[in-house]
Amino acid sequence: MNEGQYKVIPLDKLSENPNNPRDAITEDQALTELTNSIQEVGILVPLLVRSKPDDPKQWEVIDGDRRRVAAHLAGLTEVPAVVREMEERDAAESGLIANLQRENLDPLEEASGLQQLLDRGWDVRSISAHLGRAPKWILRRARLTELTDDWRKTADDERHWAYGWPAPWLELIARYPAETQEQLLKDDICADSLAKLERHLATITLELRKAPWKLDDAVLDPQAGACLECTKRSDRSPGLFDDLDASEEKLKKGAKCLDQACWRRKATTLVDRKAAELEKKHGKVVKVCERYGRTKDAVSPHDMKNAKKGDAGAAICLRIDGPKAGSTFWAVPQEWARKATVKASEKPNITPLKERRARLERQREALVNKALEELAGKICQGDLSEWYTDEILLRTLAVFGTPHKSVHIGAPEWDKIKKESVTAARLALWFAVLEQLLERLRTAGQSLSIPGNKSSLPWEEHDRIAEFLRFDTEVLREKAAKAKPEPKSWASLNADGTPKKAKLAGGKKKATASAEKKPAAKKKPERKPPARYLAKERAELVAKYKELVERALTIDGKSITKAAEVAAKEVGVPVATLERWAK
Known part of the structure; x- marks a missing residue:
């Protein structure tokens, strides 16, 4: 490579490197x-420059842009530089490599520089050799360019639970498609270590x-296409989820879907398609839901008992x-599930008026909770x-404490203590109080949404917070x-929730047209009490029974069993009863 020529160049003849991954240079402590x-x-280390192709009298800084800015602030008019002739591609790549080797480079700036090199066709192992970093680190750090804007804002927002997350944590998030990243932002992830975050993402x-x-089914979701051709698979990004040197067969075997929304859409479509086919073939289909809080038209797997196709019910x-999801099995309802269904169908669900009004009060208080949240x-x-x-x-x-913040070891947190003014610290603490009050309101709102919860604590909490905030x-x-x-x-309900019956002026019940037309109900015949035989009557029946048995044996030639049955039938008393009386 051309070593270049040493030269002193006026500052007004220099321009910044357009491929510098750093953001705009600001006057921070390091620049000062x-x-x-x-x-x-x-300046102890000369700048590296090249002549601009469109204007040979101007120079483009390849390496040393911060030194150029600092020289201007120091009042210099010219700086030492090494002039090296380079093609556009070589100049851009040399500038990127030089800046990536700097210390204290922001992770997002690093990611931008690395991604530019990858886009220019650099092999990840070549970049690894130049920077002295592992290939896997380079791939993951470059992936930060895919971090959504909402996640970038969140990581810088002191009020958010993801504030101050280090780069390796954000790299794990950036591996996923934008839709999945947005869903993760709503999940309120509770992770205080990299290992816990990895376990959460594994789910x-x-x-x-x-x-x-x-x-290979491309018809199930025409918009997404077949899973085999999808780019949102872990094996499409070697080094992010798996070993970079893993074989193609191994990557394909352990491939994971990274798009939860697409997976859910396909699962729902598959179930709907399967349900239609089964209803056409078998008529009624019982839907079984395994997750907690199942839908109204589905039952729990615990309510069903495995059976064979031909079994009754x-x-x-x-x-x-x-x-x-989408698989089938034959089953019958469990005994308790069958009884619960029968009981529910026999007994109408009538809610007393007092309970209805209590439920309405909780709904109103939920509106109060929402209004307080907006005002707070x-x-x-x-x-x-x-x-x-x-x-x-x-x-x-x-008493209330402050919102939870992730702990990050390092000098910036301690330096902030020295710079923070008392007024700013006071405002920050009052902001923390507001955050805690909002959290208490959210908890009160959740309590109001729990069915059957009769606690009066939400009302008390609302009154206390409103008084504190002067509402x-x-x-x-x-x-x-x-x-x-x-x-x-x-207004037309009784206290137990049943409808009131309208009355006429004279106190008699108002007759309806349907009541007039209704025929009188037939009286059921009175049930006669069972016959009770006295001892004398028993003796007479037993004597008659024995006589009839003897005649059946001698005259009719019947067997003893048949003779006893014929005699008992004629007497009108069961054989067993007559034998007991005879003893």
């Missing part, structure tokens, strides 16, 4: 220190070999979710700082009552 150093001892990567549909069952979200921490003293602030924080809960409850009025039909 570099400026001071240049003022004291000058959303689904093995393609366990898919209940054929992987056996029905074809279709699994609608889980790893075996608009409160400025500056207002609280003016309303309350620091003593109240400390007491509130001592009027009575006004909010009046608005909720107007938004959720009591149904007019409740």
Whole structure:
């Protein structure tokens, strides 16, 4: 390679490298220190430049852009440089490699530079040799360019649970498609270590070999196409999920689907298709749901007992979710499930009026909760700082605490303590108080949504928070009552929830047309009590029975058993009873 020519070049003849992965250079502490150093001892390492193809009198900086900016801030008018003739491709790649070897480079800037090299056709192992980094690290770091904008904003937002996540954590998220990344952002991931985050992500990567549909089926979801041709598979990105040196056969065998939404769509379509086929063939189909909180038209697998196709009451069952979604089996309802169904069908579900009104009150209070959340979200921490003293602030924080933040070891956190002003710290603490109040409101809202929960704690919590934030809960409850009025039909209900019966002025029940037409019910015949024989009557019946048996044996020539049956039938008493009386 051409070693280049040493030259002193005026600063106004230099321009920055357009391929520099760094963002715009800002005046931070490191730049200030570099400026001071240049003022004291000058530039020790010359800049690397090349003449611009469109203007030979101008120079493009390949390596040393920060030194150029610092020299300008230090008041210099010219800088030492090494001029090297390079083609466009070589210049761009040399600049990228030089900047990637710098210390304290932002992870996203690193990712941008690495991805540019990969896009230019560089082999990952060549980049690894130049930077002294493992190929797997290069692939994962470059993948940060696929991190969605929402995730980038979240990682810089102090109010979010993902604030301050280190680069290796974000690399795991960036491996997934944008749709999956957005879903993960809504999941509120609770992970305080890389291992826990990896375990959580393992639950959303689904093995393609366990898919209940054929992987070459392109008709199941025409928009997504066949799984075999899909790019959202782990084996399409070697080094991100598997070993970079793994064989193609091994990668294909352990391939995982990275698009949860697509998997769910295909599973739903498969189940619907299968259900239609089974209904056409067998008539009724019992849908079985394995997840907690199953749908209304499906039963739990625990409610069914495996059976054979020909067994009495056996029905074809279709699994609608889980790893075996779309598979079928024959089963009969369990005894307790059958009894529960019969009981539910026999007894109408009538809700007492008191319970209906209590449920309505909880619905209204849920509206109050929502209104309080909206109002609390608009409160400025500056207002609280003016309303309350620091003593109240400390007491509130001592009781409620502050929102959970991930722990990151390093100097930046400690440096921030020195720079933070007392006013900014006070506002930050009041912001933490607001966050905790909002969390308490969310918890109260969840309590109101639990069926059968009769606790009055949400009402008390609303009153306390509203008082603290200077809101009027009575006004909010009046608005909720107007938004959720009591149904007019409740006025015609008794206390037990049954309809009231209309009465005439004279106190007699109002006769309806249907009552007039209804024929009188037939009286059921009275049931006669069973006959009770006295001892004398028993003796007479036994004597007659024996006489008839003797005659049947001697005259008719019947067997003893047949003779006894004939005699007992004529007497009108069972054989066993007559034999017992005879003893």
